[in-house]
Amino acid sequence: MRILVFSDTHIGGKFNNEMFEKGVNLINQTDADFYLFTGDLTDQGTLQEYKDATEKFLPKIKKPVLYVPGNHDVKNVGDLLWEEFLGPRYFVHVDEEKKVKILGLDSNEPDKNTGRIGEKGIKRIYSEFSGLDESWTKILVFHHQTLPIKYTGRERSAITDAGDVIDAILKCNVQLVVNGHRHISNVYLLSDSDDSSLVVNCGTMSCRKTRYKEEYSLTLIDFDLPSRQAEVQVIQLNNGDEPVASTRFKGRVAKRLAPQTKRNWGKLLARIIQIGNTEFSDTNFKSETFAKMVSIVNLMDCELVVHCGDVTSSSYFSEFSMAKIFMDQIQHPQLIVPGPRDYFPLGYELFRKYFYRR
Numbered sequence: 001m002r003i004l005v006f007s008d009t010h011i012g013g014k015f016n017n018e019m020f021e022k023g024v025n026l027i028n029q030t031d032a033d034f035y036l037f038t039g040d041l042t043d044q045g046t047l048q049e050y051k052d053a054t055e056k057f058l059p060k061i062k063k064p065v066l067y068v069p070g071n072h073d074v075k076n077v078g079d080l081l082w083e084e085f086l087g088p089r090y091f092v093h094v095d096e097e098k099k100v101k102i103l104g105l106d107s108n109e110p111d112k113n114t115g116r117i118g119e120k121g122i123k124r125i126y127s128e129f130s131g132l133d134e135s136w137t138k139i140l141v142f143h144h145q146t147l148p149i150k151y152t153g154r155e156r157s158a159i160t161d162a163g164d165v166i167d168a169i170l171k172c173n174v175q176l177v178v179n180g181h182r183h184i185s186n187v188y189l190l191s192d193s194d195d196s197s198l199v200v201n202c203g204t205m206s207c208r209k210t211r212y213k214e215e216y217s218l219t220l221i222d223f224d225l226p227s228r229q230a231e232v233q234v235i236q237l238n239n240g241d242e243p244v245a246s247t248r249f250k251g252r253v254a255k256r257l258a259p260q261t262k263r264n265w266g267k268l269l270a271r272i273i274q275i276g277n278t279e280f281s282d283t284n285f286k287s288e289t290f291a292k293m294v295s296i297v298n299l300m301d302c303e304l305v306v307h308c309g310d311v312t313s314s315s316y317f318s319e320f321s322m323a324k325i326f327m328d329q330i331q332h333p334q335l336i337v338p339g340p341r342d343y344f345p346l347g348y349e350l351f352r353k354y355f356y357r358r
């Protein structure tokens, strides 16, 4: 199964018509099973931009495209215009013959750059995908990213409920997630102990706001459910006269073949116990729970106890000295890293004094 994805055309302010034409040629010449658009069709969501998009530009595309809106499309009450010009802001596309279900969601919050799938959207992920037979390919499409993406600077616009959405994706065994928004392509393989999901981010096709060295691109995804083989290619439009494709991912989006048990691990190399957020203080620290943990951990075979930070609640001197007394009750070697709560003013010096060992 082949999917061609294009995104972030930004028809209006930052629109690059030459790249749009090149992209349209590529779309029209590509033989794919599905064509997806992952948002930011317009630049400001204005009436004129919607008119230009739907009357002038989109009719050049001769393939059936499934569209979801982006944050720029819902600016200035553009969400209402989207519904008028393009239809609903979400879709469910079912191909019985190919056994493919594609769910498109609106991840936008009007007039904000951040996104959110929300309770309704998450329920929809479960209702569309959780009961579906394993012979079906499940694809989830929305505009914003769930995870920060390389070469995009400070993260400030991922969906705010990413944790719940990632959990739903993995629990429903959605094999492909397709996003746009960041104007640069990216691929992640998400995994839990049961299954994997390929998260593909498409770059911008025709917006002059590009990122780092990748400018205008489309993304081609090949996926074969029986073998779970996938290949993701990014096709750059402005590297010379002809579009240039390069492979970004090639491998299995694999379900684990056999459950891993202690028996087939071979020799156990080390056992590490991880703790965190003890927040030693007069207010947040629970001494009974900590004592219980110490009595369990001290009876275990263990090479290292790792404390992942927020040892104290507010970096006070009294909290660090309390922490030292309690942590010394653990009879295994320890590795302790500071958290933000340990680095309030002077905390970095106290942390060093109590826990940094050469």
Ligand SMILES: [Fe+2]
Pocket (backbone or CB within 6 Å): 008, 010, 039, 040, 070, 072, 181, 182, 183, 207
């Ligand atoms: Fe965009």
Ligand SMILES: [Fe+2]
Pocket (backbone or CB within 6 Å): 039, 040, 070, 071, 072, 143, 180, 181, 182
């Ligand atoms: Fe966007």
